[in-house]
Amino acid sequence: MGKVLGEKSRDWLCRRAAEFSSIPVEDLKVVSDTTEFMNIHRGHILELDGRHFLVTGYIYEARFGLSDEPKYWVKKAIDLEAGSQQIVKLSHREEFHMRIGRLRIRCYRNPHKEAQVLELVRGNPNFMQGYSLFDGRGNEVRVVDIIRGKSIYDVILNMNTTHEEYFYGPFPGILRKVAGCIASLQFLHDHNLCHGDIRNDHILIEQDTGLYRWIDFDLTQDFSDLDIWSVGNILQFCVGMGMKTFREVLQSDDYPASVKNDLCADDASAFYEHRIMNLQKLFPYIPDSLNDILLHFAVNTNRFYTSISQIVSDIDATLEEMSSPTDTRP
The missing domain is CATH 1.10.510.10 (Transferase(Phosphotransferase) domain 1)
Known part of the structure; x- marks a missing residue:
């Protein structure tokens, strides 16, 4: 999951991480395969299509008494190239069923569909904004702007x-x-x-x-x-x-x-x-x-x-x- 960087790259990432956060990065770990998202934590750096994102935390479920329940596949992060705070949604293949009356409906997470929607609604203020990138394993990751x-x-x-x-x-x-x-x-x-x-x-x-x-x-x-x-x-x-x-x-x-x-x-x-x-x-x-x-x-x-x-x-x-x-x- 992680890899060792060359000294020049390590120095650049450490400087950028120190510039935008107080997270210690002495044991710098760059993640290019996000499949095991449960093992990706604060202080790890995601490498996605050549861009780097410092993980700073998780997004938490916001309702129905679940405010303390982290969504482990959704990370808070800093874009180390741009210096902006982002939400990074990793690929998660959850599936479940729901009912409307007598109908039983299959629901499943589809990262590519969300990427398609983000592309379609770019510039439309009624929707959150973002784009997709890929990790080294081919997982489609969505990078989303934070809405305050x-x-x-x-x-x-x-x-x-x-x-x-x-x-x-x-x-x-x-x-x-x-x-x-x-x-x-x-x-x-x-x-x-x-x-x-x-x-x-x-x-x-x-x-x-x-x-x-x-x-x-x-x-x-x-x-x-x-x-x-x-x-x-x-x-x-x-x-x-x-x-x-x-x-x-x-x-x-x-x-x-x-x-x-x-x-x-x-x-x-x-x-x-x-x-x-x-x-x-x-x-x-x-x-x-x-x-x-x-x-x-x-x-x-x-x-x-x-x-x-x-x-x-x-x-x-x-x-x-x-x-x-x-x-x-x-």
Whole structure:
């Protein structure tokens, strides 16, 4: 995995590493084969297509109580040629299955697909930016620019307000920006690519610009409509100001008995049947047009979206309706 450098190369790498970090490099180790990514640690230098990256740490899983769980194939690194901080995603061939209703869907990581997406979206501000390089073993590695900001998941969950205040306050602006982010997915689909891992923590709100930007494109599936169905999870979270679940509502004192008794199995999400998709039952001021969008993703729906552009068109229409002076509060 590692190799010994000539003195000139060693001197140059040591100087650059010392210039950009405080990591000791006396026992300099250059890695040209990244296959065994679990054995690559802080202080190692990755050699990729003649470029060198000093590993400074790991990226950690950002949600659902996994914030202390490192993603060992995703490294923080410094580009020793450019001096820039980067994220380096090593090849990882994970495979698993997920369900939407009765469908069992195979998911697998595909480094080359992510490289294709990065090439396609170069210069498009709705997506993270980066490029691919190869190690000496032929593994395709993605080098990604860091986006400074928080995920929409963190931003919404940390709002200290009631749902009604949220809905009539920041929500329309959030939905408008989310709709723009969702619309950008059609560009991928028009080029026979997909995002593949649409989650609430995979939209980052860039700190300096306020742009909503997609990250992480390495998952893919044998089910072409997964992106469309996954958008429903984003909308359910944004409209509900969090993932409203049956257990949460039934155990909460915030909802009257009449609301709890009115809930039924048909109100569930097709993707996650413990989540409530028919949010109008919880928040009656949600317009019919917006709730109708959510019901396209309910468990027993017979109305389906077949493209991202259809979803965005309906969101635009409901945003126009919500911008009218009519107040739907009871």
